[in-house]
Amino acid sequence: MHASVNIEERRKKMGGSSEKNKNAELILIPSPGIGHLTSSLEFAQLLINRDNRLSVTILCIKFPFTPFADSYIRTALASQPKIKLIDLPLVEPPPRELALNSPEHYIWTFMESLKPHVRAIMQNILSHPVVGLVLDIFTMSMVDVGDELGIPSYMFMTSNVAFTAFMLFLLSRRMEDVFSDSDPDLSIPGFPDPVPPSVLPDAAFNKDGGYATYYKLAKRFMDTKGIIVNSFSELEQYAIDALSEEGQSRTPPVYAVGPLIDLKGQPNPNLDQAQHDKVLKWLDEQPGSSVVFLCFGSMGGFGPSQTREIALALQGSGLRFLWAMRSPPTSDNADRTLPEGFLEWMEEGKGMVCGWAPQVEVLAHKAIGGFVSHCGWNSILESLWFGVPILTWPIYAEQQLNAFWMVRGYELAVELKVDYRRGSDLVMAEEIEKGLKQLMDGDNVVHKNVKEMKEKARNAVLTGGSSYIAVGKLIDNMLGSN
Ligand code: UDP
Numbered sequence: 001m002h003a004s005v006n007i008e009e010r011r012k013k014m015g016g017s018s019e020k021n022k023n024a025e026l027i028l029i030p031s032p033g034i035g036h037l038t039s040s041l042e043f044a045q046l047l048i049n050r051d052n053r054l055s056v057t058i059l060c061i062k063f064p065f066t067p068f069a070d071s072y073i074r075t076a077l078a079s080q081p082k083i084k085l086i087d088l089p090l091v092e093p094p095p096r097e098l099a100l101n102s103p104e105h106y107i108w109t110f111m112e113s114l115k116p117h118v119r120a121i122m123q124n125i126l127s128h129p130v131v132g133l134v135l136d137i138f139t140m141s142m143v144d145v146g147d148e149l150g151i152p153s154y155m156f157m158t159s160n161v162a163f164t165a166f167m168l169f170l171l172s173r174r175m176e177d178v179f180s181d182s183d184p185d186l187s188i189p190g191f192p193d194p195v196p197p198s199v200l201p202d203a204a205f206n207k208d209g210g211y212a213t214y215y216k217l218a219k220r221f222m223d224t225k226g227i228i229v230n231s232f233s234e235l236e237q238y239a240i241d242a243l244s245e246e247g248q249s250r251t252p253p254v255y256a257v258g259p260l261i262d263l264k265g266q267p268n269p270n271l272d273q274a275q276h277d278k279v280l281k282w283l284d285e286q287p288g289s290s291v292v293f294l295c296f297g298s299m300g301g302f303g304p305s306q307t308r309e310i311a312l313a314l315q316g317s318g319l320r321f322l323w324a325m326r327s328p329p330t331s332d333n334a335d336r337t338l339p340e341g342f343l344e345w346m347e348e349g350k351g352m353v354c355g356w357a358p359q360v361e362v363l364a365h366k367a368i369g370g371f372v373s374h375c376g377w378n379s380i381l382e383s384l385w386f387g388v389p390i391l392t393w394p395i396y397a398e399q400q401l402n403a404f405w406m407v408r409g410y411e412l413a414v415e416l417k418v419d420y421r422r423g424s425d426l427v428m429a430e431e432i433e434k435g436l437k438q439l440m441d442g443d444n445v446v447h448k449n450v451k452e453m454k455e456k457a458r459n460a461v462l463t464g465g466s467s468y469i470a471v472g473k474l475i476d477n478m479l480g481s482n
Contacts, residue, residue, distance in 0.1 A: 024131040024479055025055050027122065028156075031107070031138040032061045032069035034298040035378055036158045039230045040136060041076045042260035043156060048082045051475050056083045057125060059118060061139075062090040063110070068269055076266050086125075088117050098209075105209030107138045108216070119145045126151075131478050132225065137167075140220040152225040154478075159377040160231045161239035161254060162405055163398045165190025166200075167218040168243070168251060178211045179204040190239035192409050198419040199400040222250065226477050230258040230381065233466040234456035238409075255474040257467050259381040259457050263360060270356035279322065280361060282352050286320055289369035292436060293388075294323040295357050296374040300395055301326035304337040306426055311338045313432035319440060320350060322368075324357035363388050370439040372416070375399040380406065380413075387454035389446045391416045391439040393427070412453060414439045414446050 026047065030040035044056045060073055077083050091113050099106035122130070122145060133146040133153045146153040157164050169188045185194035203210035221227060233240055233256045243251050283291065294310070296302070302310070307325070314321050329336070334343050346353070359379070362368060363386040372391045373379045380402060383390050390413040392403035400421060406413040416435035417427060438444060460467040 023055065023129065024053050025057060025125070025128045026132050026134055026478070027057050027059060027125065027130060027151075028134045029059045029061070029118065029136075029139040029142055030156075031136050032063040032066045034066075034069070034072065035376055036136050036138070037069060037072055037076075038262045038378055039158050039258070039260040040134075040156060041073065042262055043134075043228070043230070043257065044083055045077075045080060046257070046260065046471065047475070048080070050471055053479065054475070058083060058085050059121060060085055060087050061114065062088060064090070064093060072266055076262065086121055088114060088121070091117070101208035102203065102206045102210035102213065104203045104206070104213040104217075108141065108209075108213045111139055111141050115142065115145055118142055119148065122149055122151070131480070134228070135224075137217060140217045143220045143223050147223070153223065154474075155221050155224045155227045155252075157227060157229040159229075159398055160402065161229050161236040161243065161256060162190050163377075163401060164221070164227060164229060164254070165239050165242055166195075166398075166401060167214065168221060170215050170218045171222070175212055175215045178207050181205070189242040189245070191405060192238055193405075195401070195404065196419070199404040201398045201401060202396065202421060222252065224252050226252050226255055226474060228255045228257055228474060230260045230377065231256045232258050232457060232460035233470070234460055235384070235453060253473075253477065255470040255477075257471050257474065259385055259461065259467075261360065261378070261382055261385055265358050265360045268356045271354070271358060275354060276358050279352060279354055279358065280365070283322065283362065283365045283367045286367035288366050289442070291320045291322055291351075291367045292317075292370045292372060292440060293357070293362055293368050294321060294372040295359055295362075295379070296324070296393070296395060297376040297379060300374045300376075307337045308339060309426055309429045310432060311342050312429035313436060314351065315339065315342065315345065316429060316433045317436045319436055320367075322351065322357065322362060323353045324355065324359070325353055326355060328353040328355055369442075370414075370436075372436070372439070375403040375406070375413075377402060381457070384412070384450060384453050384457050387451045389414060389439060389444070389450045391435050393417055394420055396422055411446055411449050413450075414444060 028040060028044055030036050044058065047054050048056055060070060073085065094106055094109040098109060126149065130151050133142065133151050134156050135142050135153055136156050136158055143153040166188055179197050179200055181197055183197040185196050188195050203214045236256060240254055240256060243254050329338055331343055360382055363371065363382050368388055370391060371383050371388045372393055375392050375394045376399060392407055392413050393416050394400040394403045400419055403418040407415040407418055459465045462468060
């Protein structure tokens with residue numbers, strides 16, 4: 001049985017009264033991964049800076065495999081007294097084998113085990129008027145806790161509107177209808193072109209719980225009072241329109257409130273100050289738009305054979321480069337991954353390798369002319385924000401779908417691969433070198449399109465811009481004044 005709360009009473013207590021609007025609290029439960037925390041924390045700060053009736057409490061999930069999440073939250077919010085942090089207890093994560101079958105199912109199971117703790121904490125907080133529970137895709141099942149306590153939930157999508165549309169598209173199928181590579185191209189609302197199955201997320205093909213988890217998550221999207229997306233309408237009007245069309249009328253309202261980017265850049269345990277300064281000093285010495293930046297996200301990186309092909313391509317292209325590798329080789333072990341003499345050649349001034357890159361600062365630097373990216377959504381927004389074109393190399397999650405519509409739908413990125421995923425065949429040096437040259441060719445129409453989108457992104461968040469207006473509408477929705 002649910003906690004003994006009369007939902008109607010609770011709703012009445014929280015709805016409509018002017019008392020409520022004097023001090024309204026939101027509870028955020030972000031997933032503990034860097035790619036989710038960055039925009040969630042920016043969003044929390046945006047809300048409290050925008051409307052002084054709002055305050056925010058963040059429930060911090062402890063997850064043994066992302067120990068850094070905790071200090072990340074605390075550093076990012078150090079100067080925000082209006083944002084309260086409450087730690088959830090560390091619970092035993094599910095067995096690792098579950099993650100091998102399907103990371104999505106694993107996370108779902110982990111979140112289920114957190115529900116009683118979330119419920120207990122929320123019952124204590126409920127002495128304040130709580131107007132909403134803000135959840136991201138992986139904490140989405142907490143909608144159930146919100147429902148039990150009579151608190152409306154909002155979805156905070158750390159990816160884009162097109163991906164949201166894909167998730168909702170699953171609901172037009174059955175939970176058993178796992179996709180197959182041999183399916184014909186799909187007509188998905190929100191995508192201007194038919195979508196080849198090869199660019200769908202891994203989970204779409206996963207019979208061991210991945211597809212079913214996506215399906216269950218998508219169902220929860222529909223139980224929210226609003227879908228907040230880290231995107232902006234000038235970039236995704238097509239998908240926004242698709243979700244608000246007649247046939248989709250049950251879809252909760254979509255609020256594109258981005259780009260939400262952490263422009264300060266938080267310290268990272270994999271990047272010490274000396275290395276940070278070295279990277280930026282080296283960039284300072286390079287000519288404008290001459291350097292290609294390679295970085296594959298917070299979990300990205302390649303095995304030795306693929307690393308070697310990339311190195312050969314860089315040598316062949318003759319371009320200057322900054323390459324974020326998870327574990328950069330040293331002169332003692334370089335011969336196991338890199339072509340002979342690569343490090344010596346690089347140190348003549350051609351390039352730099354590092355572990356964790358200060359990505360936002362790097363993309364903001366005038367020396368950067370192009371970005372080879374795994375197409376994580378934060379990376380895409382950051383590159384658009386600074387007007388740096390991307391060469392697409394998706395690896396996991398929904399990155400193939402992102403790469404696909406950026407390249408094929410809107411000419412906002414240069415294509416290396418749109419359907420690469422972990423376990424794909426090697427991408428050979430020759431192909432990479434060709435892609436690098438196309439990326440750095442200033443006459444490529446992508447450069448012009450990206451510069452235009454940069455202006456649109458910046459205007460969207462200014463007072464009166466599309467995202468600014470969307471935030472106002474969202475707050476009206478939250479405070480019950482619409
Ligand atoms: N990032 C960084 N340095 C790195 C790798 C990643 O600063 O070496 C940051 C990047 O700027 C972005 C985030 O980590 O904000 C990665 O998020 P994204 O959505 O692009 O990919 P994910 O890591 O979630 O796959």
